[in-house]
Amino acid sequence: MTWKRNLEKCVRRCVRDRMELVPLLRMVLNKLASKMKLHVRLRVWVALATAYVLFMGLVHLLQIPLRSNTLHSHYDMSAEGVMKRHRALVKKEADKYAKAELQKSTAKMEKSKQVELLTDIFKKADTNVNGQLELQELSSWISIKTKEHLTLALRENFFMFTAIDQNPRNGVVSWDEYHYYFLKQHGYDDEFIKDHMYNHKGMPREIKETIMRDKAAWSEAARDNPDQLTIDEFLAFRHPESSHVTILNIVEEIIARLDIDGDSKLTEEEFSDPDTNQVPEDMTPNEYKQERIQEFKTIDEDESGSLDRRELLRYIDPRNVHHAEKEALTLLATADSNQDGVLTLTEVLDQSHVFMASKMVDAARSFHDEF
Structure with missing residues (x-):
């Protein structure tokens, strides 16, 4: 098998390079454990697949319904x-x-x-x-x-x-x-x-x-x-x-x-003119104009002088x-x-x-x- 050949090559290389025995054994055990785990996983998957095929074959042969005919019967899946x-x-x-x-x-x-x-x-x-x-x-x-x-x-x-x-x-x-x-x-x-x-x-x-x-x-x-x-x-x-x-x-x-x-x-004058705006009762026309001028400057983001x-x-x-x-x-x-x-x-x-x-x-x- 391929993994055995790889293991033999690894052993020969370790001996040739005069590696210590403990690292050599550790490497060998890791290789074996890795391959054994893979084999176990493969066997489990093969067993599960075989069981599934046998189960579905039995269901088909005996015509066993996998769900109740009344399941979700109240749930209307039509477009309406x-x-x-x-x-x-x-x-x-x-x-x-x-x-x-x-x-x-x-x-x-x-x-x-x-x-x-x-x-x-x-x-x-x-x-x-x-x-x-x-x-x-x-x-x-x-x-x-x-x-x-x-x-x-x-x-x-x-x-x-x-x-x-x-x-x-x-x-x-x-x-x-x-x-x-x-x-x-x-x-x-x-x-x-x-x-x-x-x-x-x-x-x-x-x-x-x-x-x-x-x-x-x-x-x-x-x-x-x-x-x-x-x-x-x-x-x-x-x-x-x-x-x-x-x-x-x-x-x-x-x-x-x-x-x-x-x-x-709108220019500053147009925007702040008390004559074309509704001045609040608690403000004089001049107070209103000054407030609107400040508001104009806030709105005029590009400072172009117009809105x-x-x-x-x-x-x-x-x-x-x-x-x-x-x-x-x-x-x-x-x-x-x-x-x-x-x-x-x-x-x-x-x-x-x-x-x-x-x-x-x-x-x-x-x-x-x-x-």
């Missing part, structure tokens, strides 16, 4: 069955988001719950664990919660759109489909919905107001057909802050309103950190009672109504109030 299960899973996921949205509202949270929530958020945002929130910590937390909300909004939009687009399933959502889904999520049964699809008599005032707001937002989001929305339009309807189309429309509106010379760019669409889009994008920094400054100015530049938990709780409506706590509510 697969789609049915897919729709059920999508509906379940969409219902989860809808119920979470109904339950997570902080607007009517009890005072004790507000204190508990704000305390928990304060501790999480206080990354250096010194019992104070600095501007950078507050800004970072708001930025994180903003990105979380925008990511969740995109995910929710897909599942909700797919779940609502049922009658018919045609890639668009009609107002009737959405309205039915909305009422269903608020606990109304099919018979009630059928009788009150267009007549909301008997419904709570809060739901009626929500329907009216939804109808107005629907009209703004619908670009082609006022009675139905595509998935992108549905995102603009449900979460305009996450929609690139909405942000682009805002930029176009700003340019159309402020671009006096019609060059599709183009790209710069405005990047600036208005809710993910831009300057939004978080601006809100953090506002919260700090509002709640920092001793003017030491940081916030304590007591200061936060003293202004709980301000923080509960901010992106620090409820990014969804804050965005929807803005848009």
